[in-house]
Amino acid sequence: RPSRCPCRLESDDSCEVSFKDALVFDSKPVTDGSATQENGVWERRKILPAEMISRNNFSVWSILKKCIGMELSKIAMPVVFNEPLSFLQRISEYMEHTHLIHKACSLSDSIERMQVVAAFAVSAVASQWERTGKPFNPLLGETYELVREDECYRLISEQVSHHPPVSAFHAESLKKEFKFHGSIYPKLKFWGKSVEAEPKGTMTLELLKHKEAYTWTNPMCCVHNIILGKLWIEQYGTVEIVNHSTGDKCVLNFKPCGMFGKELHKVEGYIQDKSKKKRLVIYGKWTECMYSVDPKVYDASKKTGGDSKKLKQEHSCEGEEADEMPEVQETVTVIPGSALLWRITPRPAHSAQMYNFTSFAMTLNELEPSMERLLAPTDCRLRPDIRAMENGDIDTASTEKERLEEKQRAARRERSQDKEEWSTRWFQLRTNPYTGAEDWLYTGGYFDRNYSDCPNIY
Numbered sequence: 036r037p038s039r040c041p042c043r044l045e046s047d048d049s050c051e052v053s054f055k056d057a058l059v060f061d062s063k064p065v066t067d068g069s070a071t072q073e074n075g076v077w078e079r080r081k082i083l084p085a086e087m088i089s090r091n092n093f094s095v096w097s098i099l100k101k102c103i104g105m106e107l108s109k110i111a112m113p114v115v116f117n118e119p120l121s122f123l124q125r126i127s128e129y130m131e132h133t134h135l136i137h138k139a140c141s142l143s144d145s146i147e148r149m150q151v152v153a154a155f156a157v158s159a160v161a162s163q164w165e166r167t168g169k170p171f172n173p174l175l176g177e178t179y180e181l182v183r184e185d186e187c188y189r190l191i192s193e194q195v196s197h198h199p200p201v202s203a204f205h206a207e208s209l210k211k212e213f214k215f216h217g218s219i220y221p222k223l224k225f226w227g228k229s230v231e232a233e234p235k236g237t238m239t240l241e242l243l244k245h246k247e248a249y250t251w252t253n254p255m256c257c258v259h260n261i262i263l264g265k266l267w268i269e270q271y272g273t274v275e276i277v278n279h280s281t282g283d284k285c286v287l288n289f290k291p292c293g294m295f296g297k298e299l300h301k302v303e304g305y306i307q308d309k310s311k312k313k314r315l316v317i318y319g320k321w322t323e324c325m326y327s328v329d330p331k332v333y334d335a336s337k338k339t340g341g342d343s344k345k346l347k348q349e350h351s352c353e354g355e356e357a358d359e360m361p362e363v364q365e366t367v368t369v370i371p372g373s374a375l376l377w378r379i380t381p382r383p384a385h386s387a388q389m390y391n392f393t394s395f396a397m398t399l400n401e402l403e404p405s406m407e408r409l410l411a412p413t414d415c416r417l418r419p420d421i422r423a424m425e426n427g428d429i430d431t432a433s434t435e436k437e438r439l440e441e442k443q444r445a446a447r448r449e450r451s452q453d454k455e456e457w458s459t460r461w462f463q464l465r466t467n468p469y470t471g472a473e474d475w476l477y478t479g480g481y482f483d484r485n486y487s488d489c490p491n492i493y
């Protein structure tokens with residue numbers, strides 16, 4: 036049995052759940068028969084069952100030329116442009132760097148906590164790097180759960196609306212240290228050469244021990260050159276992390292790539308306290324690493340380093356020109372005296388043949404026979420189209436995707452005939468206590484594992 040969960044070091048009553056379920060979910064045995072299996076070390080899969088199919092024989096242009104300016108969710112794209120994950124699984128990737136939340140929980144200084152939370156907010160979008168495959172649109176009522184005993188948390192998400200698409204998620208520490216939740220309304224727009232994704236919706240991180248809550252919104256994302264040339268991804272916009280206990284905040288600026296690409300992937304910002312005094316400067320790249328440094332040291336380094344002019348925040352996605360990915364890709368210049376906050380985990384060697392997945396992403400759709408009995412029937416892992424694509428069977432993936440979408444349409448027609456409203460299962464539209472805005476909040480009960488009234492969506 037695995038014994039990696041730090042929870043086990045705590046007394047039993049501080050843990051919210053028994054680990055009975057988590058154990059089953061956690062992993063699968065090492066199959067090479069090595070001694071580690073006898074020692075009880077279990078491991079998640081490291082690769083997908085099949086390599087991805089080449090997209091070379093498909094012309095996106097023939098599909099998209101009629102659709103400039105339209106919302107992409109209304110355009111039917113061949114499944115070959117997808118990656119074998121549901122959008123619900125994709126947003127679970129925010130959890131890849133949960134160790135940063137644990138670290139924030141353990142720090143007693145509030146400014147130090149804020150800088151680690153900032154690193155978490157940046158790391159949460161790092162998995163997007165080079166991921167140009169489109170995740171599957173979740174069906175209404177689809178769910179995804181992720182229990183990670185080794186990192187001591189569990190997550191549940193649900194597709195709570197179809198038009199517009201809204202995905203809600205809720206993660207919580209098994210030690211009651213934190214809650215991390217949010218709802219995302221991805222708005223995709225097609226601009227001719229690029230697709231812009233605006234991840235509307237608020238992230239809320241609660242550090243329970245410190246009675247603190249932080250909220251922020253993710254940056255904009257643009258996929259360039261979807262018709263011709265090299266696909267590449269840019270994230271830009273301002274992310275403001277607000278500490279709601281005081282109103283103190285951290286402002287992070289995801290820079291658009293700029294004329295000569297010098298700013299590509301750069302993130303810069305600062306933490307200010309309630310008297311608006313700058314306490315720390317934060318800098319780095321969302322594709323690499325993030326550092327923090329004293330503002331005086333930062334300013335001094337900029338003076339000696341010359342040019343520190345603020346680039347204007349142009350909107351990168353709409354523009355006609357500058358769609359080539361810049362060659363200049365300098366790595367982050369570390370200012371002496373900086374503290375490293377986060378560094379990206381390298382992608383596994385076979386990632387390029389597997390949709391540029393991270394090691395974390397490789398595990399998300401894994402389905403063990405023992406899991407099948409416990410899972411809600413609405414879980415993404417049971418979606419036949421995603422499963423077929425994962426196995427490299429594009430034809431089945433296409434026909435199954437069409438079948439599921441038709442089934443969803445038929446169910447909607449039936450509801451409207453009966454004047455029935457769709458009711459969400461695990462989340463309700465309520466008021467986010469920190470922002471005062473409407474938000475989808477988890478109502479609990481998923482892990483009681485009574486799924487008798489879940490809808491049949493597959």
Ligand SMILES: *[C@@H]1O[C@H](CO)[C@@H](O)[C@H](O)[C@H]1NC(C)=O
Nearest residue numbers: 087088089090091092093429
């Ligand atoms: C692309 O099309 C060519 C010619 O029709 C065919 O020979 C080749 O196998 C196809 N490649 C893929 C990856 O489907």
Ligand SMILES: *[C@@H]1O[C@H](CO)[C@@H](O)[C@H](O)[C@H]1NC(C)=O
Nearest residue numbers: 145146149278280281283284
């Ligand atoms: C956040 O709010 C808490 C509670 O009022 C306060 O003690 C702390 O200084 C704030 N932290 C930051 C980084 O602003």
Ligand SMILES: *[C@@H]1O[C@H](CO)[C@@H](O)[C@H](O)[C@H]1NC(C)=O
Nearest residue numbers: 165166167168266387390391
């Ligand atoms: C993976 O990354 C490479 C290198 O940037 C890129 O050429 C390729 O299109 C990416 N593949 C996918 C599926 O996004």
Ligand SMILES: *[C@@H]1O[C@H](CO)[C@@H](O)[C@H](O)[C@H]1NC(C)=O
Nearest residue numbers: 480483484485486487488489
């Ligand atoms: C499961 O839920 C259904 C409906 O909500 C209820 O009727 C049933 O008693 C529950 N079963 C168990 C074992 O709790």
